[in-house]
Amino acid sequence: MKKTLIWIASVIGTAAVLTLGLEYFYKLDSNRTITVSGECLTTAPKDRTAITIRVQVLDKNAAVSMKRASGKMEEITKFLKTQDVEVQTTRFDSYEKTEWNNTLQKSVTMGIETTIAIEVSAKKTETIEAILAKFAGTADVYSENLRMFTSAETMKPIMEKCLGTAIKNARERANAMAKSENRKIGKLLSAQYFSSSSDNDVQVANFMNRATKMESASFGGGLVSKDTEISVGVGAVFEIK
Helix, strand or coil, X not given: CCEEEEEECCCCCCCCCXXXXXXXXXXXXXXXXXXXXXXXXXXXXXXXXXXXXXXXXXXXXXXXXXXXXXXXXXXXHHHHCCCCCEEEEEEEEEEEEEEEECCCCEEEEEEEEEEEEEEEEECCHHHHHHHHHHHCCCCCEEEEEEEEECCHHHHHHHHHHHHHHHHHHHHHHHHHXXXXXCCCEEEEEEEEEXXXXXXXXXXXXXXXXXXXXXXXCCCCCCCCCCCEEEEEEEEEXXXXX
């Protein structure tokens, strides 16, 4: 006969890894298996600093608008090749820009606006500072979305360790449930898992301004970021004896 129980447990881990005490569902199959959940909460250091550099050019002629924008970005990327950075294009579009004219009471075409944006990330904040200093005050060049994040290389082993902790947590729960039925836990038969992380952007006050040109800045102690929070949950099926 199958029994369905609800168990609320509070389990406190050590160091950076915390095993959550959460309400969870388990099912004890009197024939062969027991299904339980397990959780892990941990953190990962944010090891890269990134910023978005945007070139935005407005001209009456579409070809001229695109040529000027591409030329500006080529100048920027040429310099970036001399720096220890990773670069990814995030936007490239060209469209007719219009604005509402209150006097004429109608939309007026301003020209063709071309926008090219790239995300630049580096291990050192000093590298991002050097890039900002290089292009500070350059016409049609803007900076935005300054942030710190955890790289995939750093995230992977921490996530894998947390998964192991979640499975261990599930086994401990399964052992407790099986013991209450005078049974013993055997091998892990199957497991499904999910994970999530909070990697919120961190911005420096008085630095980012979408309406002004790119500015030089020294972050100093202004760029402070909490570690990335990682949550892993598993649903595990164990053999029972």
